Each structure stands twice: as C-alpha cells, then as structure tokens.
Amino acid sequence: MSQAAVISHAAYAEHAEALGFWRKYVFSTDHKTIGKQYLGISLFMAIAGGFTAYAIRWQLAWPAAGIPGLGAITPHAYNSLVTMHGSIMVFWVAMPMLLGAFGNFCIPLMLGADDMAFPRLNMLSVWIFFTSALVLLASFVAPGGAAASGWTAYTPLSDTWTSAVWGQTMWLFAVALEFASFLIGGINFLTTAFTRRCAGMTLWRMPLLVWDEIAASVLFLLSVGPLVAGAVMLLMDRLLGTGFYDPSKGGDPLLWEHLFWFFGHPEVYVVALPGFGIMLEIMPVFARKPIFGYRTIIYSTIVAVGLSLIVWAHHMFVSGMDPRLATPFSVTTILISVPFAIIVFAMIATLWGGSLIFDTPMLFVIGGLASFIVGGVTGIFLGSAASDIYLHGTYFVVAHFHYTLFPVTFFGGYAGIYYWYPKMFGRMMDERLGKLHFWLTFVFFQATFIPLFLAGIGGTPRRVFMPSAYPSFASLQPLQVMATVATIGLIASQIPLVVNFFSSMFRGALAGRNPWRANTLEWTVDSPPPHGNFPDPPVARRWPYDYSVPGAASDWLPQVAETNPPAGIKVQRAS
Amino acid sequence: MSDATMDRTFAEPAEADAFSGIPPGKLGMWWFLASEIMIFGGLIACFILFRAAHGGWRAESADVHWRIGAFNTLVLLTSSLTMVLAWEAVKTNRPERVGRFLGLTVVLGLTFLGVKGYEYSREFGAGFTPFSGLFWAFYFTMTGLHALHVFAGIVVNSILWTRAARGRLEGIQHRIEYAGLYWHFVDVVWIFLFPLIYLS
Secondary structure: OHHHHHHHHHHHHHHHHHOOHHHHHHOOOOHHHHHHHHHHHHHHHHHHHHHHHHHHHHHHHOOOOOEOOOEOOOHHHHHHHHHHHHHHHHHHHHHHHHHHHHHHHHHHHHHOOOOOOOHHHHHHHHHHHHHHHHHHHHHHHOOOOEOOOOOOOOOOOOOOOOOOHHHHHHHHHHHHHHHHHHHHHHHHHHHHHHHOOOEOOOHHHOOHHHHHHHHHHHHHHHHHHHHHHHHHHHHHHHHOOOOOOOHHHOOOHHHHHHHHHHHHHHHHHHHHHHHHHHHHHHHHHHHOOOOOOHHHHHHHHHHHHHHHOOOHHHHOOOOOOOHHHHHHHHHHHHHHHHHHHHHHHHHHHHHOOOOOOOOHHHHHHHHHHHHHHHHHHHHHHHHOHHHHHHHOOEHHHHHHHHHHHHHHHHHHHHHHHHHHHHHHHOEOOOHHHHHHHHHHHHHHHHHHHHHHHHHHHOOOEOOOOOHHHOHHHHOOHHHHHHHHHHHHHHHHOOHHHHHHHHHHHHHOOEOOOOOOOOOOHHHHOOOOOOOOOOOOOOEOOOOOOOEOOOOOOOOEOOOOOOOOOOOOOOOOOOO | OOHHHHHHOOOOOOOOOHHHHOOHHHHHHHHHHHHHHHHHHHHHHHHHHHHHHOOOOHHHHOOOOHHHHHHHHHHHHHHHHHHHHHHHHHHOOOHHHHHHHHHHHHHHHHHHHHHHHHHHHHHHHOOOOOOOOHHHHHHHHHHHHHHHHHHHHHHHHHHHHHHHHOOOOOOOHHHHHHHHHHHHHHHHHHHHHHHHHHHO
C-alpha cells in the first residue's frame, strides 16, 4: 500500500510540474487551492456585505443626511440593502469562509489524505459558488433593484410581482446555486472523512475541526432539502402563477416560514459548528494543554445537530401559527442550549490552568468565545415564547444574532486565517498588526451591538427605514448613532488585516513546517504543502491533543510521534 | 478507557474502521440520495398537510387518470428490474448483456416520460393546469420534479449504455452500480407519489 502511495505521489509531483498557470491557480482540483479560492471569494464578498452594513447603519443614525457614497435612498432600497446584507453575510461570507475555505484546506491535510475524495467535483463546487456570487452581485443593478424581502424571503413579500421582479428571481437562482455548491462540497467532506483517512486515523482520533465540518455538512444536507422543495414552489408561484403561498388561491404564506426556518435555524449551526471547530483546534495549541472532554464535545455536537432540526418554530412565535406549538418549541430551544453550554464549558476547561500564549489566533479565539457566550445567553430570552413576544422584531434580536454569528464567522474565521496562513502561504503574518486588528475589532464590535440590545429592550422595531420618525423611539436615537459610529470604526478596523494579509505574503518571516508547535498532521509537511500533500503516507499513532504529556521530551507530541510516555505515568485520554 | 485499550492507542496503527470498505463513489451517492430524500420528503409532507387541511381534495383528485398512472408504475418497476439485471451482468462480466439491459432501462424510462407527457396533454386538454387550484399545482410540481429526475437518470444511463454497447466495461462497472442506486431511488419516489396522488 505504501509503495503504491509513493508512486502516486511521484505522479502528483510530475503532474504538478506539467500544469500551466490556469490549471494550477484557477481551474485547480487541488483542495488547498480551492480552499484559498473560497477564502478569497468570501473576503471579497465581506467587503460587499460590510458596505451594506455601513449604508444601513448610516441611514438609521442620520436618515436626513443621505449616505456618503450612495446618496439618499428610498425605503425600498433600504429593504434591498437589509436583504442583501443578510444574504451575503450568511451565504457568501460565513459559509465559504468556515466550510469552503477551512473545510477544504484542512480536512484532507488533517486526515493525512492526498486530496478530497472527489477533486473534480470539488472544483465544480467552487465554480458553481463563484457563479452564484456573480448572479447575486448582478442583481444589485437589475431593473427594479435587488431582492427586498429579507434574507428570509418571507412570502407574500417574495411571492408578489409588486417589487424587485428581477432581483427576487435572481436572488432565488443565486441561493439555489449556492446550495448546490455546498451540497456537492458537503458530500465531498463526508465521503473524504469516511474513506480517505490515513492509517491509524480512526474516527476517534480525528481533529475536532474535521468532526465539526462533517457534522455541519450532515446538518446542511438534511435541512436544506425541504427548503429546496419550498424554493421550487416559490419559483412556480413567481414564474407560473401557482398559489402555494397565496391565500387567495388556497395556499398559505406560513408554509414558507416553516420551510425556511426548518433550514434557516440549522443553518446557524452549519455556520457555528465549523467556527467552534476552528476555536477548538487552536485552543489546545496556545494553552499547551490537551482539549478537555474530546468525546463529550463530539457527542454534544451530535446532539446539537439532532436538536437543531426541531427548534425552527421559535422564529415564528408571533407569526400566527397555532399557539399550542409555542411551548414544545420553547422547550426544544432551551434544551439545545445544553449541548452548546457543554461545548463552551469544555473550551473554558481547556483554557483553565494552561500556559496561555496570547498570539493573534488565540486572542481571536478567546474574544470570539467571550462574545459568543453573550449571544448564547441572550438567545434564552428569545427562545422562550413568553419573553420573545415582547422582544420579537426589535433590535434585541438583531444584536443577539450578531453576537452569535459575528464571533463564529469573523472571530473564528480570523483566528483560522492567522493560524493557518503560515501553512497556506509559507510565511507568518505580522503579530503587531494582528494584535492591533484584534483589539480594534473586539472593542468596536462590542460598541456596535451593546447599544442595539438597549434599543431593542426599549422596543425599537427592526426592519424600519426610519425608526426616529416614531416619537416614542426618538429618545433612543443616540443609541443608533453610537452603533453607527462604532460600525464605521469596526469596518475601518479591518484595514490592518488587509495590509497584513497582502504584505505578509512577500515580507512575512518564513514559517517553516510547524511554527505553532502543533500536533495535527498538516504541520508535518512543508508550508505550503506540495500537490498531493504528503511525500510519504503518514500514520496517525495518537489523538491530536497530546500537549504537555508528563515525561515526554517536548511539550507536544505530533499525531505521528511514536514515543510512548514512560511506563507508569497516567495520561489524560480522549475518553 | 481501560488499560488494555489505552495501550493500543499508542505506537501502532489502529485497525481499519467500518466505513473504509465502501468505495467513495458509493458513499457519495448515498449522501446525495439522503439530500434528495429530504427534498421529495419536504414536498410530499407539504402535500399531505395541505390535503388534510383542505378536506382531502376528493373532487379534484377524481380527475387524475389512475389507469395511466398504474401503467407507468408498471413501466418504472420493470425498468428497475432491467437495471438490476444490467448490474448483475456487470458482476458476471458480460458486456453485451450489460448493454442490452441498460438499453432496455433507457427505453422504459423514455416510455415513462412519453406516457407522462400524454397524460399531461390530456389534462391540459381537459383544462387542468398548474393554476387550477392547489391540488393541480402540487400534482404538476411533484410529478414534474420527478420527471426531471427520470430524465437525468436516462441521460446517465444512456452514456453508460453507449460505453457498454462498445463492449468495454473497464472503468464503468462501479458507475453502473451508482447509476442503479439513483435509478431505484427515482423509482421509489414514484412508489410514494402514485398512491398519494392517484389512489387516495
């Protein structure tokens, strides 16, 4: 077996030599290149998403002033901006960053595989995704403007022809393409994890990031189907004039809400789990301590995946659905905080008593964890029907979900970028710029969303073009202004990242194979790894979290290390 | 973990796990079918709930042609049989037999679509279109989405058929098995659609 693998590696090397520029960097089947392509697209789309955030916030703070760079906007254009902000950030930033980029880059390397199970399908998925991004961006200039019915595309807003005729249909097509891309990607992740692991890499030795990526893929695969069916029906309604969501034709607009949130709520975990995976992967390295409760974390993840399929109606407490559904969905929603609390406590216990090294990746992990806890705790208020009826549709909800999604997407994603950048590009990122980036981002993030919690508790409704027009909310306007100033600061805080990202490619210190002294398999090969990844097929001889093992020569034992600890020493194990 | 198992986690590769016996293509196909089940499952669940909420749609469903549907069920079931026979011939390495049965599968699939088209034309002729109320909207959406899946299966089977008809099975043996998995899935979807639409 190893001989065959060596031959195939030689073939890889020869093959890589023969590839021209286009096949090597653009139409590549190499999972590492594809991961970088996803990362590039997601960071580019984050600029578009950030611009919409800026425009929305400016409108809310100074509605009379006109948005610099965009001018005065109509209420319809404001709805478009909100719709596109949500769609872009969830589908075109969070998913490609956390699943596309780190899933593709890390899974084969961490499992000791030469590539994904289906490299050509992988290339197909990134190009479908690229197309979907183009369709979405094109809808901005479509006649009638971009989709304006929210990222949830609630019927009948999305079902009628009154506005955004082209924009809404293009939005549907873009989302359909995006789903196709991530379905192909998810099938690829799952098949790779189950068939391409190197010798010794049992399921219970897989790094937690891989576990989280495949859990997210299973969840996406299971939750997206009914929404695809719903989207087919919506498309039929829009293009053919059927009446699935039209009460005047016997349909029911609530059907869409059920189908959307059956996907939409699990989608939060599709994004959150890989974000957690990145955090869990980085923590032990910078705490120099084994992960706490490896198997418990995995079991909790599986329980969370199962529960997340039966919580969706907590988005619909005030929608007019049967009120008898409120209690069961409150119960499941509060229940799902249990597995997540277990994961969070496992993270804290991993940090407890470690020799923490506060390099940039670790700062983003700890900052992300701290912020996510705020998001999780405020979720309890929205999950129980009684308090949700008051808070529903206010800025409290906006602040809550930004406190969950921003930490996993950006704190988690940035942690991943700073941590794996040396492996991706062979050079270290600048630590001083990185720390500056972290502190500015952390402070401005809190300053943006804490005022929105307060505005929400005060009752300010979201999705309103000009809340200050209502006399009862006029006194809360200073909170909106503060959030807007902080948002502009938050966007400006990303400048150090951009400078760091590009200048480090040329001027960063050479990273070497294992700059962080980490255990997982990707750190045993060159940075960046060659096409085909491993010159010799690796053998995993232990779990990936043997840090500070008593009696060992160094404070880390890579997964390939053969050394046993001296006899008689009890080591904390996975179970 | 006990001491005995703890020893095993050090310095020796563990045994292969339960999944490694499955070829990647087959596992990928099963995951794909899992996602397809959720798509059709979602659609069928919506249909059942709406039907119950609207009092059963007894009058509307009286106008579907159950005899045509029953004939098509027979056609599709037979095509599943020929697909299995093709896969059986792959295992015994008889390319002509593979080609013959794949060809039969394609012909039966086309028959299904032809009959379906005839049925649609009769319904359009009688004035039943996707806009004639929710029952017909569901009818055309569900059978239409299923017909698209049949069409995709026919395309795949035709490609494999032309390869097998030239007498060469190298490299496509497994693809015939995976195409078969997909084809049987499409068949099973129809097994759900037929009683739900035509018989209730």
